[in-house]
Amino acid sequence: MKTETRMIHDVIIVGGSYAGLAAALQLARARRKVLVIDGGSPRNRFAKSSHGFLGQDGRAPGDILADARAQLMAYPTVNWLDANADKASAIGHDFHVTAAGKDHEAQRLILATGVCDELPAIPGLAERWGVAVFHCPYCHGYELDQGSIGVLATSEGSMHHALMLPDWGETIFFLNGAFTPDEEQAAELKRRGAKVETTRIRRISGERADVELEDGRVISLCGLFTLTRTSMASPLAEQLGCAFEEGPLGPYIQTNEFKETSVQGVYACGDAARPAGAVALAVGDGTLAGTGVHQSIIFHRDP
Structure with a gap:
């Protein structure tokens, strides 16, 4: 398994569940340098099986994620860090994320941080x-x-x-x-x-x-x-100044059709950026975020 080394990445993805993995896969296939930071607590970790996701119906959520991670890590431009991301900030045109006591830098940031359920x-x-x-x-x-x-x-x-x-x-x-x-x-x-x-x-x-x-x-x-009341599982979006919308279950990160937040260069996908979630929707969201980020790097020059 590859480990993260000190480098400037094209993209940092915070959250390595369904949305984050889907975003990372698109970027890996575009040969971009990606760092995935994941704390290992997917929202559906309490469920014995996952349903409604085409081709994976009835499988254990952990097995789906393990297969997806193994496939992703076969791409040489991807690094993985098992840690919680504690802080994020914009410095110039780059983004800095603090995790495991170190500062990690990238041109773009994707928040696939998920939500917590209050029962x-x-x-x-x-x-x-x-x-x-x-x-x-x-x-x-x-x-x-x-x-x-x-x-x-x-x-x-x-x-x-x-x-x-x-x-x-x-x-x-x-x-x-x-x-x-x-x-x-x-x-x-x-x-x-x-x-x-x-x-x-x-x-x-x-x-x-x-x-x-x-x-x-x-x-x-x-x-x-x-119905649960949901809240952000991570403080990063608020730290960065991202706008939120109030949904029927709780606040979620506001994004446009390309999954970019109100903060230029910061994207969000999955349950943290939807009024309600599902595995299949999270994967679709992540795919949009990954392709949106890639095209923003190509076609949008920083002033």
Whole structure:
């Protein structure tokens, strides 16, 4: 395995998961000098399998990443650093990233830093995240085999989840005091066949997702879906002064159609730069960022 040595790179990519790897691959194939800095904590590390990604459906996320990294590292212009990037700044027309106690320099910077998920504070919920508690029905709904499914409300935005999930199984919408559907919303839920449970949840238990209610009842589910609140997994975008947009789940980095941020020369891709994420979308985002960066180096001269 190649290790990083002191040099000025064409591009530094912070984040070596799906988006970062996809961006790096495009640049490697253009024979550009790339440094990938990765802390080893992909967002879907808690899931046993990944779904909905063409050609990789059902594989373990770690296996997909390991294969992709091995393929990337076969290109001689790519270096990899296992570390967290602590600081980023623009100095002149170049970018400096501090990681593992050293300063690394490049003409362009790609942020594929991902997001963190903040789960509702219900005992037993976090322990089942990615195993029996999910956020994306396209990623995990089919495997529940049309069994009983729960939707845990966190806000009025959870109505979207509750109206979607009946396509994957009999759905119970646990309001848990988050909000009360109005008359029109109640009619929509009824039309979709989603049952509504108003009693608050005490905890989640069992091998899958047994919902223990405050009145003593226990409702056994094959899976439970909930919306998380997301936040940036890295402070770099804020340090660099990148603009953010507010999405339904949390803030994300604003980019244009080429994945360039509001800071010239800084690009962002994957979950950190989308209102909602999925593996396939992250790979597409990374591909756009990689090609966008390459063409910016060729066609845009610094003043």
